[in-house]
Amino acid sequence: MLIFSVLGALEINVPGKKIEISGELQRTLLQTLLVGEGESVSSEALMRRMWGESMWDVQPNTLYAHISRLRRRLRALEPERTEPRLTVHPSGYRLALGEGELDAAEFVKKIHGVEAGERNSPRDSVRLLREALAMWRGPAFGDAAKTPACRRAAARYEAYRLRALELLFAAELENGNHAMVLAELHETHLAHPLHERYCELLMIAFYRSGRQADALETYRRMWRHLADELGVQPSPRLQRAEQAILAHDPSLDRPGAPPASSAPPAPWARCPVLS
Template sequence: MLKFSILGALQIRTVSGPAEISGDLQRTLVQTLLVSEGQAVSGESLAEEMWGEAVPDNQANALQAHVSRLRRKLRGLEPDRAASRVTIHPSGYRLTVGEGELDAAEFVRAVRQAEAAFPEDAACTARLLGEALAWWRGPVFGGFAGGTLCQLAGARYEEYRMRAVELRFDAELRLGRHAAVLAELAEAHTNHPLRERFCEQLMIALYCAGRQADALDVFRRMRHLLDVELGIEPSPALRRVEHAILRHDPALAGDARTTLLQLA
């Protein structure tokens, strides 16, 4: 069994340790097949991903040579495997990846599980997402995004990461751990200043920490930024949090597990 990792620089791990994939074209080939998550990719799409506009004249032969090289590499990593992981289909090339073998697919599964969890499962959700977020070793593919297919996949996985961070903060706030996540929330809001959910969560954490003025100041700066950058008003959800803080809504000072449900 191999472990493929793309939540960071591309890695393939075996029972004996990591295996190196050398060369930009080989890395792009592996990454493109991996983000397709078991679906076949046409030869034309693979060639465009690997060479862009500089596709060689002998495109089919060049691609086949790289696919053959990858097949030999993977077979060498799994000498006891009966069939090759890379197979050719009428619709293109396919890399067989089993359940639990691709970190990005496991990460998406964890986020979806957290989204479907009940609010009462906040402790389990916080633990699940904390462990899943620890799988990230840097930007998807280590910043080596390749062509359009890999770039789109990278953006998709990055959005799942942002969703996981939001859900984890929700769970931590429901558990009353506002002080423990305050610094992380401030950093998330600073790094993603137009993402309103982080602003909402930071305001709630500040208020619960006895810093009402700071919470309202965060809202004022967010409202100004939205107006200057996008020409829009804060969302209804963000305004509800501001109004709750202004009127000292008991929900904010009460059971932290229900606060976000009442205000979202």
């Protein structure tokens, strides 16, 4: 069994060791096939995914040669496999992927599982989400997300990572771990200053830690960012959080208040804002 890892630089894991695919075009080809997560793709579509509009400057034989080399390389890694990992047929090419063989697909599956897991306790959610986030070794595809398809996929996986962090922090607050998670949440908010849900959760964590002034300054800083960068006001939800802090609303002291949104962001969203 091979494990293909793209949540970081491309790696192939076989029992006991990690394998690197040599050659930039070989790595690009494998990454582009992995983006399809097991779907069949035609020669033209594969070339478009790899080179975009520049595909017309590429000789078709270039793709065929690299397909052959990659097939041989993968076959050598799985001598006991009866069916080729990379199959060629009239409609194009398909990289077969079984359950658990692509880390990005498993990561997304775990996030969907937490979102759908109505019976998960906040403690279970924290454990599952931290396990999922630990799968990341760096930016998706590392520095090699050069093809149009890989760039789009990297953005989609990153949006799910941001969603996972949002769910994690909300679950930690539900567990009453505001002090423990405060520094991590603050760092994440500073890295994503336009993400309103991170701001809201940080405000609550500050407030529960007895730092009302910091909670309100966090809101004011967010207000300035939104006005300067996007020309908009904070969402009604974030404004309500500020008013609750100013009024010392007792509900803020209860784990889980205000409730986390259950609606996932669009995976392609530039800056997911939940309301």
